[in-house]
Amino acid sequence: MSGEVQSEVTTLLSAAARGEAGATDRLFPLVYEELRRMAGALMSREARGHTLQPTALVHEAYVRLVGPGGDGGAVSWENKAHFFGAAARAMRRILIDHARRVRAARSSAASGGEAGAELPTLGSGVTGGGVSGDRAADxxxxxxxALESLRTRDERQHEVVMYRFFGGLTIEQTAGVMGLSAATIKNEWSFARAWLLREMDGRRGGAVS
Amino acid sequence: MTSGGAGGAGGDGGVRGAFEAAAGLSGGARRAYLDSLAARDPAVCREVVELLAYHDTGGGVLDVGAAGAAAMLTPTAGPGAGAESPMPERVAGYAVIREIGRGGMGVVYEARQDYPARRVALKVVRPGMVGPSLVRRFAHEAETLAMLQHPGIAALYGAGFVDGDHARPYMAMELVEGERLDVYGRSRGYGVREWLTLVSRVCEAVDHAHRRGVVHRDLKPANILVTGDGQPKVLDFGIARLTAMDGPGGEGVTAATVVGQVIGTVGYMSPEQLSGDPGQIDSRCDVYALGVILYEVLSGRRPVDLTGLSMAEASAAVRTRDAAPLGRLDPALRGDVEAVVGKALEREAGARYQSAAELASDLRRCLSDEPVQARPLTAWYQAAKFARRHRAVVGIAGAGLAVLAGATVLLAWQVGVSRRNEARAEREALAAKDALARAKETSAFLDEMISASTPEVEQGRQSTVREMLDVASARLMSREGMHPMAAADAHRSIGAAYGSLGEYARAATHYVEALRGFEAGLGPGAEVTLGVRVSLAIALTYLERYDESEACLVAGLSAASGLDEDHPVKIRLRSAWAFNHGDRPGVDLQESYDLHRAVWERAARVFGAESELAEKEKLNTAVMATRLKRYDESERWLTEIVDRRTRDLGPDHPETLLALSNLLSVYDNRGETARAASMAEDLYGRSSRVLGATHPGTLIRLRNSVFAYARTGELGRALGLTDRLVEGMRERHGEGHRDAIAALGLKANILVALGRGAEAEPIGAEVYRLSERHFGAGSEEVFRAVSLMYDLSQARKDRAAQRAWAERLRGTPVGAEAFRQLEEDERRDREGG
Incomplete structure (x- = not known):
C-alpha cells in the first residue's frame, strides 16, 4: 500500500462528497484492486477457515486506503457511503468473476462420470449430491x-441490494449509508429479494427439481 | 451508484404496496387480504402471490450473503476440488477419519470419539452459515436434542464450536449405517403392508420427539435411514431449527442453501411451513411430511407433482393443490390407506392427525383391518370393516358360535342376551345357531358391495359414498334367497349410512325392511329390533312424518314394556320420543323441554354426564330452553357443551361447531344481533375449513351469517357473503337446486334493500328463469320468483309490471298483500306527483 494510493482515495472521496462528477467512478478501480487482492488471499486454500466477510473486508480496505475511520471525524459518513458503494460494486465484480471461473472450470471438467452418483445422505442442508459450490456459482x-434488470426498474432497490448483499451491511448500516429509515430499507430489501428470486428462477428456466 | 428514483415502485403498479401489506401479514389475515385483493385486482394479486412464495421461502444465495456465497464457492474452486478439501485431523474430542458427505451447510465426517470410544457422524457447519442468534441458543437446543433417546432416532452425542470459533458449530451424532427409507423398501420389493409397518415405526420415533417438544421440520426419505436389521432411524432431529439462522436484518431465514436445493424439500413441506411464519410450525408439519413420504413410497409419486415448476410455482402448488387420491393411482390403495394418507396430507393442519402417534395408530388399524379414525364411523363402514376382519374368523371351526353371533348382531346394535326374558333368550340362542351361515352371507354381501364400487368412487366424499350406497341399496332390494337375518343386518347398515348422509327417506325404506326381518327373526322385543325402531323413528321425524314416527315408537315402547327404564335401549326410545315430540309444529314447548330433560338426566346417570347420549339430550334440552326464551339456562348449558367439546374434541370439531351454532341462536334470539353476527361469520369460517366450503352444514352457517348481518343492518357485509353462498350452493347442489335458487333470490333481496334494485334486475330474471325451468309453472319456487319480480318492479316504481306480477300471485295471501301494496304505492304516486 503506497501513500500515493491512500492520498488519491482520500482525495477522490472528498471530491465525491462535494458531488464532483466521476469521482466515485474513479474510486472504484482503486477499491476493487485492493479488495480483489485481499479476497483472493482469503479464497485461496492457505487461508481456509477464515471467512470472507464483506463488511470486515471492506472495513479493512477502508483502513488501508483511507486510514483509520475514527480519527477525529476526519472521515464523514458521506465519505464512507461513497466508499461502501464502490466497495460493494467491487465485491460484486470479484464474486461474479469468481463464480464464472468456477463454472468454466466445471464445464471443462464435466467429462467425469460422477455427476449422477448419489452420495450418502446426511440430512438437512448437508444432503449429499455435491450441490452447494456449483449451485452457488450458478x-x-x-x-x-437479475440485479441488472432490477437496476433498470428500481434503482433504489438495486442500491439496497448492493449494500446489503455485496457490501455485507446490515439494515441499519444500509439505512445510515443511504440516509433512509431502517423500516424503508427493510421493505425495499424484502421486495427486492422476492423480486430477484423470482427473476432468477425465471432465468434458470424453471428446470430445477 | 446513485441514489435511486423516488417512489421506486415504478412499473410495478400496485404490486409493491400490496406486497408490503401482505408480507406483513400471516395465516388467515394474509389469506383474507389476498382474497380481497383478488376481488379488486386479480392481476396484481397473482403477481403478489407469486412474489410472496419467494418471500416466504429460503432465498438461497441471497440469504447467505456475499460472505456465504464466497464460502460456498471456495471448496469447489476448481476441478476436482472436492477431493482436496481440507479435512481437520481433530475437532474437539473427536478424531476425524474421513469425509462422508458435504453440502451447503457444511461437511459431515466419520470420526472417532475419544471418550466414550465410538464412531460418530461429525457435522461441522460451514463458516458464514450461522447467525449470531443461533450461537446464543445453540447450547440450549443441543441439550434438548440430546434428550431424544429412542431407537428410531439417531442420537445427538455432543455439540460445540470448532476451536471455540463461534461461527462454526459442530454436532456429533450417532453414526447410522443404513439405506434411505425409500431405497430400502424398494430394493426389498415392499408391498403395502410392509410400507405401512415401516412408516408406522418412523411415526413412533417422531412422536417421541414431539412429546419432548422437538419438531423435525425436514422429514423426507433422505433423512430416514433403515439399518441392516430393519430399524428405521430418523436423522437430524431438530437440526433444521438449530441451523435456522437470522438474516443480517433480523428476519428469520432458513438455512436453505441455494434456491434450487430448496425445491427438493418443498415437496415435503406443509402449506403452513411454506407460509414462512415460524409461529405456525408445529408437530403437524411433521405429520404432513410423513403423509408425503407414505404417499410417495406407496404410489411412487409425490402427492403434488413439482417437476418442471419454478420455486414459486412449486410453493403455490403445494399450498393450493390437492393430491390425487391414492386409490386413483392404485386401486389396491383405495379405502382405508387412501383415507389415512389423505388425512395426514390435509392442507389445513387442524384437519390432519394431530400427532404422529395418531397417524401411527391408524396405520396399525389399517394393518389389522380395524376401522380407522380417518374415516367417518358410519355403521355401513364399520359393518364392511367387520365383515372383512371376520372373513378369516368365519372359517375357523369352533371359534365360538356365541362370539360370532354377538359380533354379527353388533352390526346392527350393541347387544347382549337379556337374562330376564327367558323366551327371548331362547330365541336368540336359536338365532345364534345359524350365525355362522349368517355371518358368512352378510360379509359376502358387504364385500360384494365394496368391490362393486366404481373406479371413480373416492372414499370419504359424500357424493361417491352415495353412489356406492345406491348400488348396494338397489342390489339388496332385488336380492332373493338371502338369509333373512343377514338381509336385515345389511338393510340396517345401509339405512344407517343413508341416515348419516341426511338421506332420511332412503334410510327409512331400509329401516322398514330391517325391522320386518328382525321382528320376524328375533321378535319385537329384541334389543336389535328396538334399536332399529329408534333409528326409523328418528328418520321419520326428520321427514316430518310425525305420526308414523310416533306409531313406530309406541309399538317399540309397548314391546319394551318389560325393560327397565334405565335400559340403554329404553333410554334411546325415550330420546327418540322426545325428539319426535319437540320437532312437531305447534309443539308444547314446556312438555318437550321436560321430556328431553328427563332423558338427559337419566342418560347422565346411566351412561355418565359426558356420554354422547347425555350430552345430546342436554343440547336438545338447551334448544328447548332457547325456544322457551329461558336464555340464561340454555346459554349456560350450551357454553358447557362448547367448552367440553372444545377441550376434548378440539375447537373445530364438527360437534363443537354444532353446539356453537346453537349458542349463537341464543344470542340472536336474545337480541344480541351484533354478537351473533360476528360469531356467525367466524363459525362459518371454521366450518368451511373443517367441513369444506360446500358442506351442507357450512352452507347453512354461511346463510345464517348472511341473515345475521341482514338483521344487524350490515347489508354490505351480508351482500359480501351472498356471492359465496350462491357459488357454494351451486357447487354443492347444482344451479337448479332450490337452495341455490333461494340463495340467488336472497342476493337480489339484499340488493333491493340496499337501494341497488338495478343490479338486482338481472339476478331476479335469472331466479325466475331457473325456477321455471327446474320446477315448472305452479311450483312454490316459481311462486317465490314471481314475488321477487314483484318486489323488483316495485323498487323501480314500474307500476304496470308490478300489477302484472301481482296478477300472477292472485288468490294467495301474498297476492292480496301485493295488491294492497300496489294500491298504496299508486296512492302515494298520486299524492307525491
Missing part, C-alpha cells in the same frame, strides 16, 4: 443478471 451469475 446462482451468483443468475443474480448478477
Amino acid at each position: 446462482d451468483l451469475v443468475l443474480l448478477d443478471g
Whole structure:
C-alpha cells in the first residue's frame, strides 16, 4: 500500500462528497484492486477457515486506503457511503468473476462420470449430491443478471441490494449509508429479494427439481 | 451508484404496496387480504402471490450473503476440488477419519470419539452459515436434542464450536449405517403392508420427539435411514431449527442453501411451513411430511407433482393443490390407506392427525383391518370393516358360535342376551345357531358391495359414498334367497349410512325392511329390533312424518314394556320420543323441554354426564330452553357443551361447531344481533375449513351469517357473503337446486334493500328463469320468483309490471298483500306527483 494510493482515495472521496462528477467512478478501480487482492488471499486454500466477510473486508480496505475511520471525524459518513458503494460494486465484480471461473472450470471438467452418483445422505442442508459450490456459482451469475434488470426498474432497490448483499451491511448500516429509515430499507430489501428470486428462477428456466 | 428514483415502485403498479401489506401479514389475515385483493385486482394479486412464495421461502444465495456465497464457492474452486478439501485431523474430542458427505451447510465426517470410544457422524457447519442468534441458543437446543433417546432416532452425542470459533458449530451424532427409507423398501420389493409397518415405526420415533417438544421440520426419505436389521432411524432431529439462522436484518431465514436445493424439500413441506411464519410450525408439519413420504413410497409419486415448476410455482402448488387420491393411482390403495394418507396430507393442519402417534395408530388399524379414525364411523363402514376382519374368523371351526353371533348382531346394535326374558333368550340362542351361515352371507354381501364400487368412487366424499350406497341399496332390494337375518343386518347398515348422509327417506325404506326381518327373526322385543325402531323413528321425524314416527315408537315402547327404564335401549326410545315430540309444529314447548330433560338426566346417570347420549339430550334440552326464551339456562348449558367439546374434541370439531351454532341462536334470539353476527361469520369460517366450503352444514352457517348481518343492518357485509353462498350452493347442489335458487333470490333481496334494485334486475330474471325451468309453472319456487319480480318492479316504481306480477300471485295471501301494496304505492304516486 503506497501513500500515493491512500492520498488519491482520500482525495477522490472528498471530491465525491462535494458531488464532483466521476469521482466515485474513479474510486472504484482503486477499491476493487485492493479488495480483489485481499479476497483472493482469503479464497485461496492457505487461508481456509477464515471467512470472507464483506463488511470486515471492506472495513479493512477502508483502513488501508483511507486510514483509520475514527480519527477525529476526519472521515464523514458521506465519505464512507461513497466508499461502501464502490466497495460493494467491487465485491460484486470479484464474486461474479469468481463464480464464472468456477463454472468454466466445471464445464471443462464435466467429462467425469460422477455427476449422477448419489452420495450418502446426511440430512438437512448437508444432503449429499455435491450441490452447494456449483449451485452457488450458478446462482451468483443468475443474480448478477437479475440485479441488472432490477437496476433498470428500481434503482433504489438495486442500491439496497448492493449494500446489503455485496457490501455485507446490515439494515441499519444500509439505512445510515443511504440516509433512509431502517423500516424503508427493510421493505425495499424484502421486495427486492422476492423480486430477484423470482427473476432468477425465471432465468434458470424453471428446470430445477 | 446513485441514489435511486423516488417512489421506486415504478412499473410495478400496485404490486409493491400490496406486497408490503401482505408480507406483513400471516395465516388467515394474509389469506383474507389476498382474497380481497383478488376481488379488486386479480392481476396484481397473482403477481403478489407469486412474489410472496419467494418471500416466504429460503432465498438461497441471497440469504447467505456475499460472505456465504464466497464460502460456498471456495471448496469447489476448481476441478476436482472436492477431493482436496481440507479435512481437520481433530475437532474437539473427536478424531476425524474421513469425509462422508458435504453440502451447503457444511461437511459431515466419520470420526472417532475419544471418550466414550465410538464412531460418530461429525457435522461441522460451514463458516458464514450461522447467525449470531443461533450461537446464543445453540447450547440450549443441543441439550434438548440430546434428550431424544429412542431407537428410531439417531442420537445427538455432543455439540460445540470448532476451536471455540463461534461461527462454526459442530454436532456429533450417532453414526447410522443404513439405506434411505425409500431405497430400502424398494430394493426389498415392499408391498403395502410392509410400507405401512415401516412408516408406522418412523411415526413412533417422531412422536417421541414431539412429546419432548422437538419438531423435525425436514422429514423426507433422505433423512430416514433403515439399518441392516430393519430399524428405521430418523436423522437430524431438530437440526433444521438449530441451523435456522437470522438474516443480517433480523428476519428469520432458513438455512436453505441455494434456491434450487430448496425445491427438493418443498415437496415435503406443509402449506403452513411454506407460509414462512415460524409461529405456525408445529408437530403437524411433521405429520404432513410423513403423509408425503407414505404417499410417495406407496404410489411412487409425490402427492403434488413439482417437476418442471419454478420455486414459486412449486410453493403455490403445494399450498393450493390437492393430491390425487391414492386409490386413483392404485386401486389396491383405495379405502382405508387412501383415507389415512389423505388425512395426514390435509392442507389445513387442524384437519390432519394431530400427532404422529395418531397417524401411527391408524396405520396399525389399517394393518389389522380395524376401522380407522380417518374415516367417518358410519355403521355401513364399520359393518364392511367387520365383515372383512371376520372373513378369516368365519372359517375357523369352533371359534365360538356365541362370539360370532354377538359380533354379527353388533352390526346392527350393541347387544347382549337379556337374562330376564327367558323366551327371548331362547330365541336368540336359536338365532345364534345359524350365525355362522349368517355371518358368512352378510360379509359376502358387504364385500360384494365394496368391490362393486366404481373406479371413480373416492372414499370419504359424500357424493361417491352415495353412489356406492345406491348400488348396494338397489342390489339388496332385488336380492332373493338371502338369509333373512343377514338381509336385515345389511338393510340396517345401509339405512344407517343413508341416515348419516341426511338421506332420511332412503334410510327409512331400509329401516322398514330391517325391522320386518328382525321382528320376524328375533321378535319385537329384541334389543336389535328396538334399536332399529329408534333409528326409523328418528328418520321419520326428520321427514316430518310425525305420526308414523310416533306409531313406530309406541309399538317399540309397548314391546319394551318389560325393560327397565334405565335400559340403554329404553333410554334411546325415550330420546327418540322426545325428539319426535319437540320437532312437531305447534309443539308444547314446556312438555318437550321436560321430556328431553328427563332423558338427559337419566342418560347422565346411566351412561355418565359426558356420554354422547347425555350430552345430546342436554343440547336438545338447551334448544328447548332457547325456544322457551329461558336464555340464561340454555346459554349456560350450551357454553358447557362448547367448552367440553372444545377441550376434548378440539375447537373445530364438527360437534363443537354444532353446539356453537346453537349458542349463537341464543344470542340472536336474545337480541344480541351484533354478537351473533360476528360469531356467525367466524363459525362459518371454521366450518368451511373443517367441513369444506360446500358442506351442507357450512352452507347453512354461511346463510345464517348472511341473515345475521341482514338483521344487524350490515347489508354490505351480508351482500359480501351472498356471492359465496350462491357459488357454494351451486357447487354443492347444482344451479337448479332450490337452495341455490333461494340463495340467488336472497342476493337480489339484499340488493333491493340496499337501494341497488338495478343490479338486482338481472339476478331476479335469472331466479325466475331457473325456477321455471327446474320446477315448472305452479311450483312454490316459481311462486317465490314471481314475488321477487314483484318486489323488483316495485323498487323501480314500474307500476304496470308490478300489477302484472301481482296478477300472477292472485288468490294467495301474498297476492292480496301485493295488491294492497300496489294500491298504496299508486296512492302515494298520486299524492307525491
